[in-house]
Amino acid sequence: MHPTILSVPVLLAAFTAAPVMAIPTIYTDIASFDSALGAPSDILDDFNDVSTTFGGFTQLTLPINRGDYSLTNQIGTIWANDGGLPNTVDGSDFLLLGDLFVANPAGFTVSFSSPVIAFGFDYNNSGGNEVNLDVTSGVFNQTLTVQDPVNFFGVVFDAPVSSLALRKDPGSFAGIDNFRIPGQAAVTVPEPGTAVLVGLGLAGLNLRARRRWRHS
Template structure:
């Protein structure tokens, strides 16, 4: 009995750390303040559309700055870089409408797919007061009705997660709202440290060994 405890206890401890690590990875936090989001993240990549000329079309499935866009709009005509509205850089992302408008209509939205998994995403939306939006990822979602601006005339929506995700969807939940996107921020997930992988692999090996020893003991007693 004592010999069995001597090898089971270390593996039990290793397994505990491994599963605690997995549990920690499921945690996500949401933000409607860009300053709080910035304080909680490091290594952000910023897409503010300043490197693209006004009038540049963004067709369905096209990639700009490591972001691949899929638009969900009534017109179904994709996106456009526009200089007609408030932004950080002088240009922003809008949607192509059938009448020539260069902004998203109510209930319009888009999905961005990242070139590599990320652990944070933040989106600014240039909106009128009273507009409700939802930012959704596999790690969690954040929504709000923008009645107080985060900065200029922008609302902000952000998500951080220890579990990497590969895409984010942003859309309006108001029929009569319009908006454009002045900036998207994201943080690429770090590669797990070798020591972390080693601990988890050792833990799972220990679990298999425990099951094997238990099975052998059962067979001897049968």
């Protein structure tokens, strides 16, 4: 077979075999989020060390390094809550966006130490009045209505992201808890078959070039 006929279909097969995600996909329950990832997600931070790390119910000053990620770009008032308020997200410690002057916005940026393809968290209303929570990353933006009972938000991105911003609009408090990222089993590894197909295609193109050079 002539190398020209071999190389082009092989290269086309290689690139069409690679999965491509079109747009970020939103999930409102953990089961669907985990199913999309192909494995149970890992809890990146449950904030249950508030008492030992921050000293209890206290107002935070960012940036704060939490190991696998950092909290940066502070907007308004953010609290580390050790359960002192009745409306906890899951019955344990959590973050609280807002202050006594609930007309003010509040928020932060989650900056990951390694880019992630998905992110999720639990949230609820800790003040009584409904409030909007904007979740943003690059061109992605989603507005959540924060209310009781506890809700889940998850997004699987079209490409790895290094940061994601959460901003509470004026109106009330918003409780945030249980940051989630893909589990280890969900990490996608390129299929060997794809690499082999690309290699064969490049080899075909190289062979064609060499034959042209010899006959020139």
